[in-house]
Amino acid sequence: MTDWLQKDETYLMSTYKRLTIAIEKGEGNYLLDTEGKAYLDLFTGLAVSVLGHSHPKIVEALVEQGEKFLHISNIFLNKPAITLAEQLVTHTIPGKVFFSNSGAEATEAAIKLVHKWAKMTGRENAGIVVLKNSFHGRTLGAVKLTRQAHVYQDYPLPAFPVYEVAPGDIEGLQEIITTYSPVCLLMEPVLGSGGVIPLSESFLQTAFALCKEHDVLFAMDEIQTGMGRTGKLFAYQHTTVEPDLILFAKGVGGGLPLGGVIAGEKLANLFKPGDHGTTFAPSPLSAALGNAVMEALLVDGLLEEGKKQAEYLWARIAHLVDEYPQLLSDIRGKGMMLGIQTKLAPEEVSHIQQGMLEAGFLIDVTQKTIIRLLPPLTLTSEEIDRFMVCFRDVLEQAARVKGEVM
Numbered sequence: 001m002t003d004w005l006q007k008d009e010t011y012l013m014s015t016y017k018r019l020t021i022a023i024e025k026g027e028g029n030y031l032l033d034t035e036g037k038a039y040l041d042l043f044t045g046l047a048v049s050v051l052g053h054s055h056p057k058i059v060e061a062l063v064e065q066g067e068k069f070l071h072i073s074n075i076f077l078n079k080p081a082i083t084l085a086e087q088l089v090t091h092t093i094p095g096k097v098f099f100s101n102s103g104a105e106a107t108e109a110a111i112k113l114v115h116k117w118a119k120m121t122g123r124e125n126a127g128i129v130v131l132k133n134s135f136h137g138r139t140l141g142a143v144k145l146t147r148q149a150h151v152y153q154d155y156p157l158p159a160f161p162v163y164e165v166a167p168g169d170i171e172g173l174q175e176i177i178t179t180y181s182p183v184c185l186l187m188e189p190v191l192g193s194g195g196v197i198p199l200s201e202s203f204l205q206t207a208f209a210l211c212k213e214h215d216v217l218f219a220m221d222e223i224q225t226g227m228g229r230t231g232k233l234f235a236y237q238h239t240t241v242e243p244d245l246i247l248f249a250k251g252v253g254g255g256l257p258l259g260g261v262i263a264g265e266k267l268a269n270l271f272k273p274g275d276h277g278t279t280f281a282p283s284p285l286s287a288a289l290g291n292a293v294m295e296a297l298l299v300d301g302l303l304e305e306g307k308k309q310a311e312y313l314w315a316r317i318a319h320l321v322d323e324y325p326q327l328l329s330d331i332r333g334k335g336m337m338l339g340i341q342t343k344l345a346p347e348e349v350s351h352i353q354q355g356m357l358e359a360g361f362l363i364d365v366t367q368k369t370i371i372r373l374l375p376p377l378t379l380t381s382e383e384i385d386r387f388m389v390c391f392r393d394v395l396e397q398a399a400r401v402k403g404e405v406m
């Protein structure tokens with residue numbers, strides 16, 4: 001183990017603060033480390049493994065496509081990708097798909113499309129409105145739209161204007177739109193790394209109406225919230241808004257890199273050959289896995305099953321929030337995207353995360369004091385029960401320590 005840790009520190013840039021466990025294998029909703037210890041994975045590689053690990057449907061698609069070919073150029077018709085694009089459009093908005101390899105690249109494609117549209121409609125230097133604390137990726141274009149200073153502050157940012165509005169602040173949004181005539185509003189329906197903050201239905205509906213009135217493109221970053229995570233295929237579908245642009249990634253490739261945008265009718269035909277592209281996307285292998293994920297969600301009923309299990313998880317955690325008011329203040333999010341706001345110092349929250357890890361449960365912490373859960377949609381009631389027993393024990397311990405200190 002120490003060897004892997006040492007080699008990691010020697011040969012890899014430390015762009016992530018790593019847990020000191022090396023993963024050997026994934027099995028269902030569990031990850032197994034090199035010592036054979038199993039961890040219930042309530043993080044899913046940051047909202048990626050919607051079906052857990054080594055799901056039979058994913059393995060079958062992987063083998064089937066793997067035996068045919070792994071890569072072809074974009075100059076050929078790519079059957080798995082065409083099928084996936086058709087599925088995505090059929091279940092969202094009329095339009096067309098551009099595939100990328102990642103979320104940040106989906107944001108880059110969105111930025112280019114929006115600017116192309118701005119140019120076409122005579123608003124060349126118009127800006128993009130995003131939410132305070134938003135996260136849209138780390139490449140240089142995307143980082144301009146990511147309103148978390150530690151992510152963007154050291155880099156030269158592109159020149160286009162960006163305006164920031166607080167989630168829920170409809171007057172602020174109205175003022176930005178009427179003062180600066182931006183060309184697009186881009187929002188995560190539930191802010192992820194920004195603190196697991198769901199946008200209210202009324203905010204989304206009013207913002208959408210404002211955008212329609214002022215000819216502002218309405219774009220949803222569904223990179224984290226998409227692929228069933230919130231109980232709908234995409235989170236905007238909890239409302240009646242109709243986005244002009246939907247950004248997706250993470251869960252769409254079934255564990256392999258894949259992202260992209262679904263562009264509505266205003267934007268669908270703007271890119272011409274040579275305007276945008278990349279060698280690897282859409283990987284036929286990622287797309288084949290994407291088709292397996294779509295089938296599991298929409299045909300095999302996993303979307304509904306995940307929603308049901310998420311309701312059970314929420315109810316159990318809400319009970320815990322009531323039981324430990326000195327430690328926890330709130331549970332936020334939607335479906336299998338949960339943020340538990342603690343009243344603890346960052347070190348105390350890390351201690352809870354470590355306690356859970358030692359007991360065999362992988363959980364995440366965001367914004368230093370929010371415990372974040374991004375479980376697979378395949379999570380079972382028994383696994384939730386086991387998690388709750390352990391979580392309660394760890395909280396009880398934290399409460400005792402806090403009681404002694406006070």
Ligand SMILES: Cc1ncc(COP(=O)(O)O)c(C=O)c1O
Pocket residue numbers: 046102103104105107135136137138188192193221222223224225249250
């Ligand atoms: C909402 C959102 N947008 C964009 C991204 C960037 O995606 P990627 O890490 O695949 O570049 C993320 C990643 O966490 C995200 O959560």
